[in-house]
Amino acid sequence: MYTEKVMDHFTNPRNVGEIENASGVGTVGNAKCGDIMRIYLDIDDSGVIKDVKFKTFGCGAAVATSSMATELVKGKTVNEALQVTNKAVMEALDGLPPVKVHCSLLAEEAIHAALWDYAEKKGIKIEGLEKPKSDIHEGEESEEY
Amino acid sequence: MYTEKVMDHFTNPRNVGEIENASGVGTVGNAKCGDIMRIYLDIDDSGVIKDVKFKTFGCGAAVATSSMATELVKGKTVNEALQVTNKAVMEALDGLPPVKVHCSLLAEEAIHAALWDYAEKKGIKIEGLEKPKSDIHEGEESEEY
Amino acid sequence: MDRKIYLDNAATTKTRPEVVEAMLPYFTELYGNPSSVYEFATQNKKAVDEARGIIARALGADISEIYFTGSGTEADNWALKAVADAYASKGNHIITSKIEHHAILHTCEYLEKHGVEVSYIDVDENGILKLDQLEKAIRPTTVLISVMFANNEIGTLQPIKEIGEIAKKHNILFHTDAVQAFGQLPIDVNELGIDMLSASAHKLNGPKGIGFLYIRKGVKIRSFVHGGAQERQRRAGTENVPGIVGFGKAVELALATMQERAEKEIKLRNLLMKRILEEIPFVRVNGDKVRRLPNNANFSFQFIEGESLLIMLDMNNICASSGSACTSGSLDPSHVLLAIGLPHEIAHGSLRLTVSDEITEEEIHYTVDKIKEIVEKLRKMSPLYEDFMKKR
Amino acid sequence: MDRKIYLDNAATTKTRPEVVEAMLPYFTELYGNPSSVYEFATQNKKAVDEARGIIARALGADISEIYFTGSGTEADNWALKAVADAYASKGNHIITSKIEHHAILHTCEYLEKHGVEVSYIDVDENGILKLDQLEKAIRPTTVLISVMFANNEIGTLQPIKEIGEIAKKHNILFHTDAVQAFGQLPIDVNELGIDMLSASAHKLNGPKGIGFLYIRKGVKIRSFVHGGAQERQRRAGTENVPGIVGFGKAVELALATMQERAEKEIKLRNLLMKRILEEIPFVRVNGDKVRRLPNNANFSFQFIEGESLLIMLDMNNICASSGSACTSGSLDPSHVLLAIGLPHEIAHGSLRLTVSDEITEEEIHYTVDKIKEIVEKLRKMSPLYEDFMKKR
Numbered sequence A, B: 001m002y003t004e005k006v007m008d009h010f011t012n013p014r015n016v017g018e019i020e021n022a023s024g025v026g027t028v029g030n031a032k033c034g035d036i037m038r039i040y041l042d043i044d045d046s047g048v049i050k051d052v053k054f055k056t057f058g059c060g061a062a063v064a065t066s067s068m069a070t071e072l073v074k075g076k077t078v079n080e081a082l083q084v085t086n087k088a089v090m091e092a093l094d095g096l097p098p099v100k101v102h103c104s105l106l107a108e109e110a111i112h113a114a115l116w117d118y119a120e121k122k123g124i125k126i127e128g129l130e131k132p133k134s135d136i137h138e139g140e141e142s143e144e145y
Numbered sequence C, D: 001m002d003r004k005i006y007l008d009n010a011a012t013t014k015t016r017p018e019v020v021e022a023m024l025p026y027f028t029e030l031y032g033n034p035s036s037v038y039e040f041a042t043q044n045k046k047a048v049d050e051a052r053g054i055i056a057r058a059l060g061a062d063i064s065e066i067y068f069t070g071s072g073t074e075a076d077n078w079a080l081k082a083v084a085d086a087y088a089s090k091g092n093h094i095i096t097s098k099i100e101h102h103a104i105l106h107t108c109e110y111l112e113k114h115g116v117e118v119s120y121i122d123v124d125e126n127g128i129l130k131l132d133q134l135e136k137a138i139r140p141t142t143v144l145i146s147v148m149f150a151n152n153e154i155g156t157l158q159p160i161k162e163i164g165e166i167a168k169k170h171n172i173l174f175h176t177d178a179v180q181a182f183g184q185l186p187i188d189v190n191e192l193g194i195d196m197l198s199a200s201a202h203k204l205n206g207p208k209g210i211g212f213l214y215i216r217k218g219v220k221i222r223s224f225v226h227g228g229a230q231e232r233q234r235r236a237g238t239e240n241v242p243g244i245v246g247f248g249k250a251v252e253l254a255l256a257t258m259q260e261r262a263e264k265e266i267k268l269r270n271l272l273m274k275r276i277l278e279e280i281p282f283v284r285v286n287g288d289k290v291r292r293l294p295n296n297a298n299f300s301f302q303f304i305e306g307e308s309l310l311i312m313l314d315m316n317n318i319c320a321s322s323g324s325a326c327t328s329g330s331l332d333p334s335h336v337l338l339a340i341g342l343p344h345e346i347a348h349g350s351l352r353l354t355v356s357d358e359i360t361e362e363e364i365h366y367t368v369d370k371i372k373e374i375v376e377k378l379r380k381m382s383p384l385y386e387d388f389m390k391k392r
């Protein structure tokens, strides 16, 4: 089903974790649909992404696209990071099954959401960045059994 | 499909042939439906069936029931022959598949038709014998190819 | 002859040992459900798609246009019922022939009970569809023409390309029941203008219980069997993996040997026809002399009935088939033989012999010898023959 | 573990070698078409009827009440569509449950588009049908109740006898999809008041591509696949002789080993459940604890998603299945898990493990160890788990 690259990023995901006092955090997706991605960004004063971490609840493709997306933005400037599209993520993974394309979209959105959060915190406006739609807030409930 | 008895009477049919100047001849069935039986009877003055022959166009069961019917009436009186029912023919053959029961009815009818012919020729009436319905006349056409 | 002589290859065929060999791993080793996520099952998915690819290439079709079914009959049912439903807003009229297999005819009867109108086009004395009558039957409401590629009884091949052109000209879908033709003759769905095509594995040395329907991309379709998402959500039910793999293998072998087989079968079949026509009086050959399946011979022996003939052949180890009504328990003989104009009593005496490339010339000679003997024996028993000879 | 651990026996099973052995002669030796007249083919007819007899006896049914189909799905489609058609003059209402297989649910959707009304009855938190709701749903126009014998995801057994009694009391036909139960549990159609029953061979170590529908004598029926006169003129298409013979053999073996297998499977399954519940936090068992299939275990692991879990198990040579939406490409998780009241995010984290009698205790222990590791790993990656732990 998945390419070798996808399987590699799924089984050995890069940059899993949290960043305390991150410059920006974005969470997108929805537990109902089975995919939630959260991206933490550590951005230095010159606008370079020095570190990035993620957490993902979702299928193999969701994990792999998150991992690849973090790899692609790491070390980039904010403006460069903004150019990392879902297509770029997919290509870097040697493709995804058609039913999994939405995962790559979610990864793009997660980056954007984290950048938006960064911009809000800094009180700046990033050219070309729109408010993410599918951001979910941290407080969303998940019942325990 | 067929019992051993049926197969025996089909492959070694008894009394196949014609009787010249027969006391009675009966032909029943219909080429359209795929079954025609003709019975020849040689009946002596005391009303005993001394000889009987048949010709049949039809399936294995049609041939076997004709053969068995001739065996069952041979040596019998006219009145005894009239009692030979399709059930008796079937029993004597150890049964027939359901779709082939009509063959045994045809055999009964063929005997009756031959007896009717005999009665007509002699100008007598045989108690309990009705004019056969499905008698076909010898002149019926069959095209050649 | 000790050996059984199987001359009923139109009824079904022997599954080739290579086909069984190809199927075997999918029973006890690679038995996973292709819908599953794990690697173990994706191997099966791949095997299924390989078979699909072989079949698609055999037809000049795309792999996404082949849908596996449980039989040729199911494919026929699906094609007709789906088009009737999906195109109901365009019209409710279907055109078919009088000599289709019951899988088509009985489905048409069913559809007629549900508001569909069906025209049954005549065939000529050789069993070839009357194209002028076909074209005249077309109405603005016609949604489908379904005509078989080759007839299962008399072997006649239909003018498929011409039918395809007529269908195209009038913007009507064209389905063909190719159950008898697929694997025996080259078929290119694009060249012939075929929109849908049914086939069945067991007619070409594949396993029983597996068929397919080719559906050209763009044809609106409805599911016939509803349930899981198998076959691109079109035909539900866990895939018959061994059956599909076997079908693929059978098609591969059939294609590779097609020419050679056909030549051999035609030779055997022609020998059979020649001897029977020369040596037995009052017999006719049914079906077209030239435009017919390589392996099919069909005779009518006057004055005798087919089932008797079959049973006596069987006692001589020869397997054959007949259009006789007696074999089916109905009273009417084959609708195909009646449609080509045979009178009932002649139709009753018909015999179909369908050879394979495993048959030898010696067996053909033996078979003809036996037929001669049996026909003679049965005619001696026949009141029709008696009448005929007396009248001469 | 080098060996693959197959824990997805609800998806499909390995065809037993004895079953394949029984099928083999019918491919290359006894390959005749059972409809033929000659002796060679009547052997197959006999073999088909022997299999039919084995199945009939397994259900306490008459041999004439068993009709072979190409799958369990086809049997389900046939039952529902035929009753809807044959009893249309009585009414147009069907009752079923919310947790049926898609073979039933999608057929119901199809029927709804064609004027049939369908009531979908709720189940309780263990997946057991609400009988009071069922009885209340009955209308004068109700022609059929169709409730599955055992659920394919959570293994819950339905109160079949009680449903049969309700159906009888109201003079309504009762169909049950027993695809998961047949061969695993004793079933007597008379004792349970079942009028129609669907089953599929590949769920009980038989071959894929063959199923049957039991239809009680006296039930009015319509054909679903039209064509030849096979299956008492009810289900057309050349019989899948090897498939049918294999089905018969599989049933024979399943019956002979039923008790023993069930005991072994329950032991393995309970070990699995015990260890997982004891050793992994935030997990629940889905389905009824007692009234469930012997081989079925179904868990929901909170904060993780099922497909990830499956893939990681696969990398450890463990085959399992999930009610996760991701495996099917849809967004909603299993309708069964939602029907028993699981919130979406919990349903997404579900795992179905279905054992067989070939599984060892050692393999169960290995599997649990792996699940523990993987769940831990995935939770460490999960933003939901992060949130949950922070809030504690």
Ligand SMILES: Cc1ncc(COP(=O)(O)O)c(C=O)c1O
Residues within 6 Å of the ligand: C071, C072, C073, C074, C076, C101, C103, C148, C150, C151, C152, C177, C178, C179, C180, C200, C202, C211, D236, D237, D238, D239
């Ligand atoms: C022309 C034709 N169509 C359809 C069928 C049905 O195929 P199956 O019996 O495999 O369903 C047959 C053979 O029986 C056939 O010869």
Ligand SMILES: Cc1ncc(COP(=O)(O)O)c(C=O)c1O
Residues within 6 Å of the ligand: C236, C237, C238, C239, D010, D071, D072, D073, D074, D076, D101, D103, D148, D150, D151, D152, D177, D178, D179, D180, D200, D202, D211
């Ligand atoms: C309960 C139930 N019904 C129906 C089916 C359909 O059976 P098949 O895929 O063999 O057609 C299945 C299995 O897939 C099932 O588990």
